[in-house]
Amino acid sequence: MSTYKDHTLKIYNSLSNQKEIFIPIQEGRVGMYVCGPTVYSKVHLGNVRTFLSFDIIYRYLLHLGYKVRYVRNITDVGHLVDDMDNGEDKIAKKARLEQLEPMEIVQRYTVDFHDILQKFNLLPPSIEPTATGHMIEQINVIQHIIDKGYAYESNGSVYFDVVKYNEDYDYGVLSHRDLMHTLDNSRALDGQSDKRNEQDFALWKRADPHHIMRWPSPWSEGFPGWHTECTTMSTKYLGQRFDIHGGGMDLKFPHHECEIAQGEACTGHPPVNYWLHANMLTLNGKKMSKSSGNYILPGEVLSGENPVLSKAFSASVTRFFMLQTHYRGIMDFSNDAILAAEKGYERLMKAMDVLSKIEPGNKSTLDIAGWEAKCYEAMDDDFNTPILISHLFEGVTFINHLKDKTATLSTTDMERFCKTMSSFVFDVLGLEVKSDVYNGQVEKLDGTISLLIEMRNQARADRNFTLSDQIRNRLTELGIKLNDTKDETTFNY
């Protein structure tokens, strides 16, 4: 069994903009925090890609034998939707539009979020804290930053003093921006008279009289600013310094930059060792986003109900499709691309099925150890799933050679090969063979099809091709494909 002790895992750290050898703070244990969704609408496929990227990282760390505490928050206090001054948050706005309680919105889309991620076979995090569940902790963090002198109250709201902070620390270490530069390029937003400097950000906002979501605090009845919850919840569950913090590329600035500032203001040291950013999923060459309306929903991919899709695709195919691109690369969604991925996915899965039926031989004619090493090398190199998949397809070629008896493997190598293929395909990439559609009735259906295949093959033996073709055609119409091989007829649906 391969463990982290045998591996040099390299991770691309956004702080240094290069790959670094991963050394956790505590040997054998990893603390990982990922920014979760704001639950004010359905997650789109781009959101799923980000969470999938971190699911793979989580799975691979587990595979290497690390004990991982994976924390992913639910943002159920909306970030500000308009200018700071308007102070109406996303969830409150949506609630008014739909005539619902804010928490009703939160509940609906949290359930949707969980449902989708489960369908796409993402492992649940160890802890999934909510912003509303940590209001007291957030208030404490804000007070602590005030006490340290890096925040000030103004008219019931509390702002982080970026300029003051930048005198003692370095604001911009993550996004590699220069504060003065940021200053020059900050837009002059209206009504920011409460703030000392334009680039200061809110830690607490006083609520307008009509604002629905509000909590009492030492400063006013209001709600926390948009970066506070992540600092609060990550440090509560992972400590004041932890290993990995992830999120979408679009959160790098200002969200993650502000988290660093808040963390350092509190403790005097950076909160996170490795910052990871997953790149965007685009549609028509443009980033998917709820606000622009340029997006496709995961449910639409599963049902095929979207104009850009020619058919429905299973969750596993979608997963496989996304994993053919490295998580740091921009990926464009298109029907042709996912269609091509589906073919490859099916070939891989068929080979996995064949593999389970192959008998070992006396000696090995394939270099399994070398192949296995290449698979691990790929994942050790910043979780390079596309390279891993290319090696898995080499494994598919191996399997077919073994099936055709043009290659053999010793019992030991055979076991090793099966275990490695299965670990990567099922455990690390999280692909599953189970049909998403016929769950529960599979055995009855399979038995029935087998019976029809028997009858058809009898008809073929009797040279009654009218009947045999009739059976085949009717099954094809039902979406059940028969595959004749030399020895047997198999089927898939």
Next chain:
RNA sequence: GGUCGGGUGGCCGAGUGGCUAGGCAGAGGUCUGCAAAACCUUUUACAGCGGUUCGAAUCCGCUUCCGACCUCCA
């Protein structure tokens, strides 16, 4: 406007100073009652122009096109 990233064969998508990424499609073959499927083999590339180098798609410069962030966003 500022900061940053990218333009790879018909499509998707890795990678790298000299050695086949991979998938899909295409071509040839095996198998087959037929068809399909499956399997085996296989062609095509690095945006443009300069420069560095024995050698660059890979490094440098310029041009051009695209994207992300700078404002809520995975």
